[in-house]
Amino acid sequence: MQEKARAVRGAYAARETARYGRRWNDEELMLGFLGDVGDLAKLVQGKAGVRPREDLDQALAHELADCLWSVMSLADTYGVDLEAAFDRTMAELGAHLARDGAAPSNPESP
Structure with a gap:
């Protein structure tokens, strides 16, 4: 999983460099994670019946994986095993x- 996470993070870094002239810094990675957690919170509300949507289970699985990827990317950034x-x-x-x-x-x- 970590190798896949690194490969995707590397691809995003290349895209960021092409678009913005630099890759996201550590703080921007963390802010991206916070955005993912916010999206996850809305989906959890959906599971509680507050924000229903047709693809809720698929979206929840996607967002949990997205949050995991963010955590793995942050761990890499800070050298955490x-x-x-x-x-x-x-x-x-x-x-x-x-x-x-x-x-x-x-x-x-x-």
């Missing part, structure tokens, strides 16, 4: 839940 960070965070959350007596339901979970 997202897989390692995810594993660490899930272990920390699992330990926190275990301390509270609410162990994760998946036996393979941390």
Whole structure:
């Protein structure tokens, strides 16, 4: 997934350079992510019946993937090993839940 995300980000960077004379900077990448999260929030409202649309499930899947791509691009930008960070965070959350007596339901979970 990370290789695909990098390839698409590289293609966008080339397009940005051709259009604007430079690629988006780190802050602009983050602002793009915020826009994606806003779009996702509207689709979640749709799932709650507030903003219905015919292609809701397809649009929701697309926007979740778009948000994931943005997170992966930001992780690359800042040199974060997202897989390692995810594993660490899930272990920390699992330990926190275990301390509270609410162990994760998946036996393979941390």
